[in-house]
Amino acid sequence: MPRTNKDFDSRKEQLIQLALEQFIEKGYENTTITDLQKCFGLTKGGLYHYFRSKEEILDAVIEYGLMQETKGLIEELEQIPVEKKLIHFFFSTTTNAFTKNLFKYSKNNSSSIVTYRLREKTTKILVPILKNIMNQNIESGFYKSKYPDEMSEFSIILAQAITEAGMLSETDLDHKKKRIDAIVDMWSKCMKPPAEHIHELKMNLYKLISAEEN
Amino acid sequence: MPRTNKDFDSRKEQLIQLALEQFIEKGYENTTITDLQKCFGLTKGGLYHYFRSKEEILDAVIEYGLMQETKGLIEELEQIPVEKKLIHFFFSTTTNAFTKNLFKYSKNNSSSIVTYRLREKTTKILVPILKNIMNQNIESGFYKSKYPDEMSEFSIILAQAITEAGMLSETDLDHKKKRIDAIVDMWSKCMKPPAEHIHELKMNLYKLISAEEN
Numbered sequence: 571m572p573r574t575n576k577d578f579d580s581r582k583e584q585l586i587q588l589a590l591e592q593f594i595e596k597g598y599e600n601t602t603i604t605d606l607q608k609c610f611g612l613t614k615g616g617l618y619h620y621f622r623s624k625e626e627i628l629d630a631v632i633e634y635g636l637m638q639e640t641k642g643l644i645e646e647l648e649q650i651p652v653e654k655k656l657i658h659f660f661f662s663t664t665t666n667a668f669t670k671n672l673f674k675y676s677k678n679n680s681s682s683i684v685t686y687r688l689r690e691k692t693t694k695i696l697v698p699i700l701k702n703i704m705n706q707n708i709e710s711g712f713y714k715s716k717y718p719d720e721m722s723e724f725s726i727i728l729a730q731a732i733t734e735a736g737m738l739s740e741t742d743l744d745h746k747k748k749r750i751d752a753i754v755d756m757w758s759k760c761m762k763p764p765a766e767h768i769h770e771l772k773m774n775l776y777k778l779i780s781a782e783e784n
Numbered sequence: 785m786p787r788t789n790k791d792f793d794s795r796k797e798q799l800i801q802l803a804l805e806q807f808i809e810k811g812y813e814n815t816t817i818t819d820l821q822k823c824f825g826l827t828k829g830g831l832y833h834y835f836r837s838k839e840e841i842l843d844a845v846i847e848y849g850l851m852q853e854t855k856g857l858i859e860e861l862e863q864i865p866v867e868k869k870l871i872h873f874f875f876s877t878t879t880n881a882f883t884k885n886l887f888k889y890s891k892n893n894s895s896s897i898v899t900y901r902l903r904e905k906t907t908k909i910l911v912p913i914l915k916n917i918m919n920q921n922i923e924s925g926f927y928k929s930k931y932p933d934e935m936s937e938f939s940i941i942l943a944q945a946i947t948e949a950g951m952l953s954e955t956d957l958d959h960k961k962k963r964i965d966a967i968v969d970m971w972s973k974c975m976k977p978p979a980e981h982i983h984e985l986k987m988n989l990y991k992l993i994s995a996e997e998n
Contacts, residue, residue: 686900694953720966723952727945728938738937739908752934759973 582620585610586634587668589627594675598628598684632688635672636695639664644699653712653767655703659696660729661774680735689734693726700726707763714762721760728753733778743783750775796834799824800848801882803841808889812842812898846902849886850909853878858913867926867981869917874943875988894949903948907940914940921977928976935974942967947992957997964989 592601592609603624607617621627643662650658664670676685704718715721731737732749741749754772757763806815806823817838821831835841857876861869878884890899918932929935945951946963955963968986971977 681901681904683897683900686897687895690895690950693951697953717962717966717969720963721970723945723963724942724967724970727941727951731937731941736904737907737941739911748931749934749937752931753938755931756935756938756970756974760970 578620582630583634585620586627586630590631590635590668590672590675593628593631593684594671597679598682628684628687629691631672632684632691635666635669635688636691638666639669640695640699642666647699647703652703652706652710653763656700656707657770657774659700659703660771661778677735685734685736689730693723693730696726697723712763712767715760717760725757732775733782743779746779747776750779796844797848799834800841800844804845804849804882804886804889807842807845807898808885811893812896842898842901843905845886846898846905849880849883849902850905852880853883854909854913856880861913861917866917866920866924867977869920870914871984871988873914873917874985875992891949899948899950903944907937907944910940911937926977926981929974931974939971946989947996957993960993961990964993 588609589606592606596605601624603614603617606624606627607614610617612619621630642665643659646662647655647658664673672688676682676688679685700722701719704713704715704722707713708715708718732746732753738749750772754768754775757771758768802823803820806820810819815838817828817831820838820841821828824831826833835844856879857873860876861872864872878887886902890896890902893899914936915933918927918929918936921927922929922932946960946967952963964986968982968989971985972982
């Protein structure tokens with residue numbers, strides 16, 4: 571009986587889940603392709619049917635995790651008034667177990683290739699969603715900017731810089747708050763939303779970094 | 785005869801130079817600690833006298849390269865009028881052969897651990913130099929901002945994002961120019977320098993990305 575595409579995809583999804591478990595248990599760097607082959611219960615040829623390398627497995631794990639995350643997010647965003655979308659976009663938290671585990675692994679292994687590639691792919695997957703939100707808010711007159719697409723790109727990068735370890739120097743909570751004040755001031759000058767929106771943005775960012783500290 | 789610290793440091797510098805050559809020749813990922821040991825002409829124990837791991841050798845290579853770069857830069861900056869320092873900081877190019885080779889290797893291997901760690905360390909080494917420039921310009925009244933330190937951090941991160949591959953999606957020259965327009969507009973709103981300065985900044989950034997394209 572011929573194998574269908576659906577069989578292939580659901581088997582691949584299983585393998586991706588097993589791979590993340592293996593990375594968490596052994597560390598990505600210490601996991602060999604033979605380890606993965608064993609934990610998949612596949613021959614070398616069987617594994618290469620799905621993935622060409624360990625790097626490709628990592629990318630598949632990251633893409634799968636981010637897809638789980640954004641699938642729900644996009645659906646939620648459709649139900650939300652336009653001027654509330656940005657706050658939801660930045661501050662809703664993932665409920666997907668796989669994605670949570672991936673983020674947790676990355677957080678515990680900062681300055682590893684997993685964190686770097688996750689960061690890079692997160693930007694690329696989130697920017698289009700934020701661009702869409704920005705442009706809707708420009709159309710409705712809630713934001714004003716000649717550069718909604720570019721401001722979307724910069725906002726994701728800077729949000730990563732102030733909330734994730736590694737991009738900027740380690741610092742204390744007071745200086746982290748000052749970084750937030752500076753970014754929110756910049757945002758206010760460039761996007762000109764109402765003052766309450768800026769306040770809400772700032773309070774949510776404060777909450778986020780205070781939670782990270784604990 | 786006891787070995788002095790100076791002997792140790794100059795031998796370590798030699799090893800760092802050999803290590804970069806080896807990484808360029810074989811690729812960082814494909815270079816083993818045994819390869820490095822052989823190319824250093826050292827026993828395993830001899831190598832561990834200088835470095836504890838391949839990762840530590842990479843970090844030493846990157847730090848050495850950035851130190852060569854910034855040593856000259858800091859001296860040059862002292863000779864330059866305060867309102868010209870920022871342009872010099874962002875647009876002077878390295879003349880050091882080691883640093884050039886390191887940057888070239890990184891550019892040819894984007895999305896590799898070398899590029900990621902180089903980016904991370906570059907930020908940390910350049911931010912304090914830019915903070916110094918920003919604060920001098922605030923004192924002289926050339927820039928106006930409540931957040932010179934934070935704007936220094938954000939400027940380095942965003943400069944990397946718009947000039948290096950990998951942080952944002954690949955795009956064409958026109959859109960790269962629009963990113964520059966957006967970042968310069970943001971800078972103008974946040975730092976309030978004279979219009980000629982903003983124009984000079986923009987022209988230099990255009991030149992930089994046009995050169996990168998070729």
